[in-house]
Amino acid sequence: MILIFNKLTKFFEDSILSYLKLNNKSEEFDKVRENILVASTKEEFGDFQSNVSLILSKICKKNPKVIASEILKLIRANDDITNMVEDLEIAGPGFINIKLKKNIFINELILNYKSERLNVPKIEKEKKIIIDFSSPNIAKEMHVGHLRSTIIGDSLAKIFEFRGFKVLRINHVGDWGTQFGMLISHLKDVYPDALKSTENINLGDLVEFYKSSKKRFDNDINFQEKARQEVINLQQGNAESISAWKLLCNQSRKEFNNIYNILNIKIEERGESFYNKYLKNIVQELESKNIIVEDQKAKCVFLEGMKNKEGKPLPLIIQKKDGGFNYATTDLAALKYRFNKAPNGDGAYRIIYVTDQGQSNHFSAVFQVAEKAQWIPKNCQVTHVPFGLVQGVDGKKLKTREGETIRLKDLLNESIKRAENDLKLRLEKENRKENKDFIENTSKIIGISAVKYADLSQNRITNYQFSFDKMLALNGNTAPYLLYTVVRIAGIKRKNNFKEDEINLDKILFNEIQEWRLIKKLLKFDEIIISAENELMPNRICNYLYEICQIFNRFYDQLSILKAEKNIKQSRLLLCYITEKTLKLSLNILGIETLERM
Ligand code: ARG
Numbered sequence: 137m138i139l140i141f142n143k144l145t146k147f148f149e150d151s152i153l154s155y156l157k158l159n160n161k162s163e164e165f166d167k168v169r170e171n172i173l174v175a176s177t178k179e180e181f182g183d184f185q186s187n188v189s190l191i192l193s194k195i196c197k198k199n200p201k202v203i204a205s206e207i208l209k210l211i212r213a214n215d216d217i218t219n220m221v222e223d224l225e226i227a228g229p230g231f232i233n234i235k236l237k238k239n240i241f242i243n244e245l246i247l248n249y250k251s252e253r254l255n256v257p258k259i260e261k262e263k264k265i266i267i268d269f270s271s272p273n274i275a276k277e278m279h280v281g282h283l284r285s286t287i288i289g290d291s292l293a294k295i296f297e298f299r300g301f302k303v304l305r306i307n308h309v310g311d312w313g314t315q316f317g318m319l320i321s322h323l324k325d326v327y328p329d330a331l332k333s334t335e336n337i338n339l340g341d342l343v344e345f346y347k348s349s350k351k352r353f354d355n356d357i358n359f360q361e362k363a364r365q366e367v368i369n370l371q372q373g374n375a376e377s378i379s380a381w382k383l384l385c386n387q388s389r390k391e392f393n394n395i396y397n398i399l400n401i402k403i404e405e406r407g408e409s410f411y412n413k414y415l416k417n418i419v420q421e422l423e424s425k426n427i428i429v430e431d432q433k434a435k436c437v438f439l440e441g442m443k444n445k446e447g448k449p450l451p452l453i454i455q456k457k458d459g460g461f462n463y464a465t466t467d468l469a470a471l472k473y474r475f476n477k478a479p480n481g482d483g484a485y486r487i488i489y490v491t492d493q494g495q496s497n498h499f500s501a502v503f504q505v506a507e508k509a510q511w512i513p514k515n516c517q518v519t520h521v522p523f524g525l526v527q528g529v530d531g532k533k534l535k536t537r538e539g540e541t542i543r544l545k546d547l548l549n550e551s552i553k554r555a556e557n558d559l560k561l562r563l564e565k566e567n568r569k570e571n572k573d574f575i576e577n578t579s580k581i582i583g584i585s586a587v588k589y590a591d592l593s594q595n596r597i598t599n600y601q602f603s604f605d606k607m608l609a610l611n612g613n614t615a616p617y618l619l620y621t622v623v624r625i626a627g628i629k630r631k632n633n634f635k636e637d638e639i640n641l642d643k644i645l646f647n648e649i650q651e652w653r654l655i656k657k658l659l660k661f662d663e664i665i666i667s668a669e670n671e672l673m674p675n676r677i678c679n680y681l682y683e684i685c686q687i688f689n690r691f692y693d694q695l696s697i698l699k700a701e702k703n704i705k706q707s708r709l710l711l712c713y714i715t716e717k718t719l720k721l722s723l724n725i726l727g728i729e730t731l732e733r734m
Contacts, residue, residue: 137659138257138666140220140236140244141173144184147216148172152188155207156195164195173234175663182223182235183656189230200230208232238646241655246641248659249714254721256662258300264483266304266474267293269490270396270403273310274388275319275346278395278544280526280534280602281492287591287727288523289490290401291674294725299669304404304482308470309392311385311407314460317367320380321359322349331379339387343543391545398548399584401727411469415461418469419454427508433457439504442497452501467502471518472511486517488672493522493597521672524599526591534602552583554604555616559734578734582608582616585728589615592726593678613682618723619731621685624692625716626732631698632709644707650691654711657687661718665725674726681722688715 149172156162168191173184189207193200204226211217211224223235248254269289272278293303323330327339339345352359369377389405396403419435422428428435429451436451444450454465477483489499499520506512528534536542556579563570570578590607594600610616646652660680668676697708720730 137175137244138662139247139255140240140659141175141184144217144220144234144236145173147214147220148186148188148211151207151210151214151217152192155192155203155210159196161195167195168192176233181227181231182225182233184234184236186232186234187230189232193230201226204230204232241659242644242646244659245655245710245714246644248661249641249710249717253298254661254714254718256298256665262300262302263485264302264304265296266306266482266484266487267296267490268306268308268470268487269293270392270401271308271310271491272388272392274385274407275315275342276310277343277541278392279541280544280547283395283544283547283587284492284523284526284591284596285490286396286399286401286403287588288521288596288674290399290403290727291592291725292488292490292521292672294727295665295669295674295677298665298725304484305402307392307403307405307407309389309405309407312409312412312466313463314367316370316381316384317363317365318349318353318359319346319384320366320370320377321362322352323380323384330383331376339384342384342387342391395544395548398545399588399727400729408463408466408470411466411473414469414473415465418465418472419461422454422468422505422509425509427505428454437501437505437508439501442501452505454505464498464502464505467498468505468509468511471502471506475511475513475516485515486519488519488521490521490523493524496520496522519672521596523596524594527599527601529601529603531601548584548587551587551604551608552580554608555579555583555586558582558608558610574733578731581729581731582619582734585615585619585723588726588728589618589678592674593682595675596673613678615728616734618681618685618719618728619734621688622716622719622723622730623732623734624689625712625719628697628709628712629716639706639710640703641710643703644710645703646707646711648695650687650694651708651711654684654687654691654715657684658711658714658718661722677722677726681719684715684718 149169152168152172153162153165156165156168168188171191172188173186176182176185189200189204192198192203192207196203208224208226220236220240221234222237223233225233227233244255267289269292270282270286272282289305293305296303322345323339326345330339353363366377370381385407419428422437423435427437429438430436431438431451434451434453434457435455436453438449438451442450442452452464453462454468455461471487473480474482474484474487489495491499499518503512503518503520506518512518526534534542536546556575559575559579559582563575586604586607590602591600593613606612607614608616610620646655657680664676664680668674691708691711695708697705697712699705700708723730
């Protein structure tokens, strides 16, 4: 409804400006301008409301009700407004309630219907955004935290892509650091042939591999020494160490890619190691700008507000006393690179980082240092998008029955398996026979979308409880419920032989409240997308989808569609089609595939 809203606002501004002129107060216009109209919170208040009289009452020193009626006179004389408005009334202490003519909405609905993107505006000039998400660590478990980052990051990327941004989806994989010393030493001991063969040998379960090398590292001084030496070899570019490192990375990468494939998510890997060659310069530049101080031989930055538990200043360590660099150093190099113009950078105008809340302090420190060093160009922006924990139904950390950390692959497969069981039960009950492909494909889509949607539909800041039973239920704010609504509409289309172009758009008419509720909701699509974008909150879209489905299902259950009289039938079919389009487009933006039957 952005178009309608902007148009009406413009006309109201004209009348209000004339009012201020009449009162010799036109210089006060800017104070009023921001809040001229808002969408009504309740149906009985009409479509839009204005509390401008209350603000004007302070400026003109008059009773707001008197002002409201004086303004109404001007507004009623404004043809632009009277052409749009059906009813204007003064309510409460001087609010103006505005009800628009029905054809205003119908026209917009038809315009949306004709547009691929339901008329959601695109940004005028293409700009590049980097979304840094997923970002698991080599040889370590990709855990539920990474799953959240992957799902939320993908959806944010899709929102921005839909709005016309150029999005670079970056996987800032943890592929560098001292842990590779112990991993490579362990590799050489356990798989002495691994580096000789030309084929990549299978190291088995990498997480187990990590655990056993860590155990050795913690308990064996000789091994520790070897591991330390290995770090140095690796940093100096020793060929054998590098190929061991590559072997480990390749193996992890395969496992990560499995997960991205199941989730159908695209992301480009550019791990921490990519920025190695820039780290020295980062330190030098910070030194030359007098941002670094030496503290106990480490190179540090002290930042305002960063304190440890005892209230003492807590430095951000940029270079350790042994010369090694930190997670933060790499992030500074990455930030600078991403804002730099090509060929030595990405030329982004904004970077968005999606990680758990636990990293908020890290990012706030990195951003502060970057600010001081003037690495964030004018009109550019960095944003951390934090999220809460995934918990089990008991409110504790999510674990298997045996108390182990859950593997992502197992978790996704279990969701698919459960979706399949539910589906088979349903088919039996409904006496339906379906082939193997149908069952496989349907279960996969339901299982995966259930996990994605359960995550996205939460306010990301809060912790959420992971429950297969809840997320796979056919009722409630779940993916299966939304998918089922899409399927219902596909069913109507099949019954009607999908004669979409036969609809006579000049003869659209709506008289029922169920239709109007649906229309008004459908027209909010553009606002919802833009608010999800502005607040970086995909759950806005989820809530909206759920509301549409509830309103649509009421419309579907309470009014007849295919049996209605010709013009009414066509009008209602049109509503079905636009609902379908809105649902599909929104689900697509959430990274959720839809089904025609289920
Ligand atoms: N690898 C990190 C982790 O697993 C996440 C990296 C996030 N991105 C970044 N630029 N720091 O926690």
